[in-house]
């Protein structure tokens with residue numbers, strides 16, 4: 001059974017206030033064309049969450065944040081809590097993006113704490129995993145994504161896993177224009193589902209959406225989403241242009257899965 005696909009737009013540290021509003025309005029306007037068949041979520045920078053929430057209105061496009069604190073509140077200067085995100089209308093959050101793991105020292109343990117905090121606060125999560133170029137050259141991709149998934153979900157009970165989407169984002173494909181082949185993605189998604197099966201069971205592994213991220217574009221999305229087990233995408237650069245992002249959403253909504 002094919003699952004309802006998920007497409008997220010990770011805007012990263014881009015845009016200004018007016019640009020964020022304009023992009024959200026354009027996505028909201030175009031989304032109804034594919035929305036019956038795909039979950040669409042945008043992830044703006046923190047300062048723009050409220051205005052993006054207003055621009056999305058009742059379009060059905062959901063709002064997410066790019067990160068959260070592992071703490072509930074208190075003396076954590078510069079951090080943003082799960083409750084604050086919910087308070088401004090976010091229902092999703094990205095956890096463990098490779099840019100935070102690489103540049104901001106985010107460890108597997110910290111990712112696990114954040115995931116737990118987000119889920120306990122009622123946020124749904126996109127958990128990002130993915131191997132570096134060196135790890136892929138050493139044929140370690142399955143081991144790397146498997147251990148990232150196992151570490152992040154170690155404290156998460158089965159009942160909460162339906163609120164998690166796992167994003168396979170190979171680091172060498174992010175922002176490089178080098179996209180994983182559909183076969184590479186399918187294999188890595190299989191490794192992620194094996195890790196989910198070890199942690200929980202095969203039914204839960206099958207029911208958990210696993211999406212691809214890394215240089216997704218209108219021209220390559222269709223072939224990726226046609227692979228069994230590739231349940232949508234997490235889009236960086238192409239999510240900053242509404243027509244490109246909407247084309248990727250449409251490719252997910254109309255995907256025909258090869259067998």
Ligand code: 13P
Pocket residue numbers: 010097169173174175176177213214215216234235236237238
């Ligand atoms: P790009 O689509 O720009 O490669 O970024 C992918 C990504 O990191 C999404 O989280």
